[in-house]
Amino acid sequence: MGDYKVPVKYLLSHITKLEIIDAPKITTKTIEIGSKYSPDFVCTPFKYTLGTMIESIEKGSNVLIQAGGGCRYGYYSELQKQILKDLGYDIVLINLVTAGITDPIKIYKELKKVTKINIVKSLYYLLITKKMVKYMDNIDDYIRKNIGFEVKKNSFIKLKNKMLKSFSKIKGYFDLKKQYKKYLNEFKQLKINKPNNPIKIAIVGELYTIMEPFANYFLEYELASKNIEITRFTNVDYLLFRKSKEVKKMLKKNRDIKYKMGADASDNICRTRMLCEEGYDGIIHIKSSFCTPEIGAMPIISKICAQYKIPIIFFSFDAATSEVGIKTRLEAFYDMLEMRRSK
Amino acid sequence: MNGYLGVDIGSISTKGVIIDENNKILVSEYIWTEGNPTEAVTKLIEILKSKLPNDLKIKGIGTTGSARKLIGLLLDANVVKNEITAHAIGTLSKYPNTKTILEIGGQDSKIILIEDGIIIDYAMNTLCAAGTGSFLSSQAKRLGIEVEDFGNYALKSKNPVKIAARCTVFAESDLVHKAQVGYLKEDIIAGLCRAVVLNYLNNVGKGKKIKGPIVFQGGVSKNKGVLKYFEETLNEKITVDKDSHLMGALGVAILSKNNKKDTIYNLNIKNIEFKTKGLECNGCANNCEILKIYKNKDLIDVWGSKCGKTFK
Incomplete structure (x- = not known):
C-alpha cells in the first residue's frame, strides 16, 4: 500500500x-x-x-x-x-x-x-523496519504541510523517490538514522513559498482509502495544488505502534463517545473535536463505500463540526466513483473555505 | 460600455448571459446542449451576439457547468468555476438574504446552505439521477405530454397518487402500474412531482437544516408542481426568480467581472476549428482515456492522463 x-x-x-x-x-x-x-x-x-x-x-x-x-x-x-x-x-x-x-x-x-527464520536476526530487522516506517511517516507529514507551496514543480516527489530508493538499500540501524537526517535536511532545504497563515485542511477517515493514493484519486495532491496545508494522522506508524495507547487517552478526555466503535471510528470522532478546537479551516472525511465503522462515526462527526461551524465534506470512494464529481465538490469546498477566510 | 459573458453548459441545456458592470442581465439565451457542448456554445454565442448593443465590449468570460473546462478552453475564459460556487454567487447577487438554495438541473441536483452571505454547507446528488430534470422529461415522454406542461397538469390534481421515490427504476415501474390501474393522468403527474421533492429532501437534503428565505432554481424550478410540493413539505414560502434557470451563468459572469484583466474578447468563435480526439493510452495497465484538444489544428491541451505523460 x-x-x-x-x-x-x-x-x-x-x-x-x-x-x-x-x-x-x-x-x-x-x-x-x-x-x-x-x-x-x-x-x-x-x-x-x-x-x-x-x-x-x-x-x-x-x-x-x-x-x-x-x-x-x-x-x-x-x-x-x-x-x-x-x-x-x-x-x-x-x-x-x-x-x-x-x-x-x-x-x-x-x-x-x-x-x-532466525529469531534474533528477525528482531533486529523488525526494529529497523519499525524505525524506517516512523521516519517515512515523519517525512510524509512534512511533505503534506509544504508540498502545496513548492517553488519548483515536483521537487518534493522527486526527492521522496530518491529517499525511498536509498532507504531500500540501507545497511543497518545507524545507516538508516544517517540517511533520515540527510534527507530531512534536504527536504527542509527545498524552496517553498508559504504564506504565514495558509488554509489548513485535515483529512480523517478510513485507513486504507486515506493511505492508498490510488484509492482516493490522489486527493492530497489535488489539495496541495490549491496551496493548502494538509494534516492527517492515520499512517502505519500510528496504526501499529501508537494507536492503542492514544485512543485510550483520547476516549478518556472525549465526551462524544464512551466506547470504541471498531477500526478508526472512535479515533476520528475524538480527532474531529480536537481539530475543531485547533481552528482548522475545514475537515475532509474519506472512506470506502460500505465502510461500516465510519458510517457509524459520520453523524457524530457532522454534529461536532456543526457545533464549531467548521465545514466538513464527506467522500465515499468506490470502484466506480466519478472523478469529475469529486473534483467539482472539492473545488466548491475550497472556494467555500476561501470565502470564509476573506470575510 | 463593458459587458461580461457567463456560460453555463449543463448536460441538458446551455445557458448564456451577458451582464453589465452592475450585474444587470443585458441579454440571455437558453438552448439545448443535445450532447454536443462545443456546437451548442457556438450557436449560443451567435445568438447572443445578434442581440448585443453595438458599443458593448466583452471584458471577461466565465464558464461553469459540467462542460466548463472544455468550453473554458474554447472561449479562452478568464474564469472556470464549479457550478456550486457559481450558483451561490449568482443567487446572492439578486437575493442577498438567501439562507438556502435548492437547485435541480438536468442531471444533478444540489442544496447550498448560506449564512451571512457565504456558503457554509452544500451537497450534490451522487450516483442517482432520480428526481432530476432528465427523469422528469423521460417520464413526460412516456405519458405523451410536453415537459413544459407538467406543472400545469400537476396543479389540476386533487388527489396525487403515491409513487415510490427512492429510485428512478422503481419510480418508473410504480408509475406504469398506477397508469395501468387507471389513475388520472394529472394525479400521476402530481404524484411524480411530489416524488421528486421527497427524493430530493431524502437524498440531497438529508440531514441539512433548511431555513428560509429559500430560493429554488435550475430548470426544474420552472415546474409549478414541484414548487408547490416543496412549499407544502417545507412549510415555507419559496422564491423562484424569473431567471431561475440562468443563476449559474449569472454567477460565473459576476466572477469573471471580478477577475477581469485588460483583454477584450471578440467572440468570433464561429470560424475557430475546435476538435477533440479521444484515444486509449496503452502505456501501462491503467489504460487511461486520453482526450486531446485541438484549436485550429494546434494541440492546446491533453486530459485524462493519470501518470502525467504529456502526449505532445
Whole structure:
C-alpha cells in the first residue's frame, strides 16, 4: 500500500530466504480484476487487495501476506483465501492480524512453514523496519504541510523517490538514522513559498482509502495544488505502534463517545473535536463505500463540526466513483473555505 | 460600455448571459446542449451576439457547468468555476438574504446552505439521477405530454397518487402500474412531482437544516408542481426568480467581472476549428482515456492522463 512496500520488502528480504516480488502498482486493471471476483457490496479495500493478490500471483508469487485490520477487514483474509482457492490458485496466505489481534508466535509459525527464520536476526530487522516506517511517516507529514507551496514543480516527489530508493538499500540501524537526517535536511532545504497563515485542511477517515493514493484519486495532491496545508494522522506508524495507547487517552478526555466503535471510528470522532478546537479551516472525511465503522462515526462527526461551524465534506470512494464529481465538490469546498477566510 | 459573458453548459441545456458592470442581465439565451457542448456554445454565442448593443465590449468570460473546462478552453475564459460556487454567487447577487438554495438541473441536483452571505454547507446528488430534470422529461415522454406542461397538469390534481421515490427504476415501474390501474393522468403527474421533492429532501437534503428565505432554481424550478410540493413539505414560502434557470451563468459572469484583466474578447468563435480526439493510452495497465484538444489544428491541451505523460 502506497510507499510502505519499501520497508516491508526490506524486512522480508532480510529475514527470509524467499524471493520478494514487488506488488504491482495499482492500476485501473487491478480494480477491475478485484471487482470481478469480489462480492459487490464488500468495501473497496477488499477489491483492491484481491486484485493486487491476483496480479502478484500472475507475476509469480506463491506466498502472500495480508495485513488484516480491526473491522470486517479482519476476516477478509479468510474469504480471499477461499476465493483464490476457488479460482484454482495454489498459494499460502499469511494474515498478520487475525480477528483484530496480532499474534507474533502464530505468524512466526506460519512463516516457518515456508522459509527458514532466525529469531534474533528477525528482531533486529523488525526494529529497523519499525524505525524506517516512523521516519517515512515523519517525512510524509512534512511533505503534506509544504508540498502545496513548492517553488519548483515536483521537487518534493522527486526527492521522496530518491529517499525511498536509498532507504531500500540501507545497511543497518545507524545507516538508516544517517540517511533520515540527510534527507530531512534536504527536504527542509527545498524552496517553498508559504504564506504565514495558509488554509489548513485535515483529512480523517478510513485507513486504507486515506493511505492508498490510488484509492482516493490522489486527493492530497489535488489539495496541495490549491496551496493548502494538509494534516492527517492515520499512517502505519500510528496504526501499529501508537494507536492503542492514544485512543485510550483520547476516549478518556472525549465526551462524544464512551466506547470504541471498531477500526478508526472512535479515533476520528475524538480527532474531529480536537481539530475543531485547533481552528482548522475545514475537515475532509474519506472512506470506502460500505465502510461500516465510519458510517457509524459520520453523524457524530457532522454534529461536532456543526457545533464549531467548521465545514466538513464527506467522500465515499468506490470502484466506480466519478472523478469529475469529486473534483467539482472539492473545488466548491475550497472556494467555500476561501470565502470564509476573506470575510 | 463593458459587458461580461457567463456560460453555463449543463448536460441538458446551455445557458448564456451577458451582464453589465452592475450585474444587470443585458441579454440571455437558453438552448439545448443535445450532447454536443462545443456546437451548442457556438450557436449560443451567435445568438447572443445578434442581440448585443453595438458599443458593448466583452471584458471577461466565465464558464461553469459540467462542460466548463472544455468550453473554458474554447472561449479562452478568464474564469472556470464549479457550478456550486457559481450558483451561490449568482443567487446572492439578486437575493442577498438567501439562507438556502435548492437547485435541480438536468442531471444533478444540489442544496447550498448560506449564512451571512457565504456558503457554509452544500451537497450534490451522487450516483442517482432520480428526481432530476432528465427523469422528469423521460417520464413526460412516456405519458405523451410536453415537459413544459407538467406543472400545469400537476396543479389540476386533487388527489396525487403515491409513487415510490427512492429510485428512478422503481419510480418508473410504480408509475406504469398506477397508469395501468387507471389513475388520472394529472394525479400521476402530481404524484411524480411530489416524488421528486421527497427524493430530493431524502437524498440531497438529508440531514441539512433548511431555513428560509429559500430560493429554488435550475430548470426544474420552472415546474409549478414541484414548487408547490416543496412549499407544502417545507412549510415555507419559496422564491423562484424569473431567471431561475440562468443563476449559474449569472454567477460565473459576476466572477469573471471580478477577475477581469485588460483583454477584450471578440467572440468570433464561429470560424475557430475546435476538435477533440479521444484515444486509449496503452502505456501501462491503467489504460487511461486520453482526450486531446485541438484549436485550429494546434494541440492546446491533453486530459485524462493519470501518470502525467504529456502526449505532445
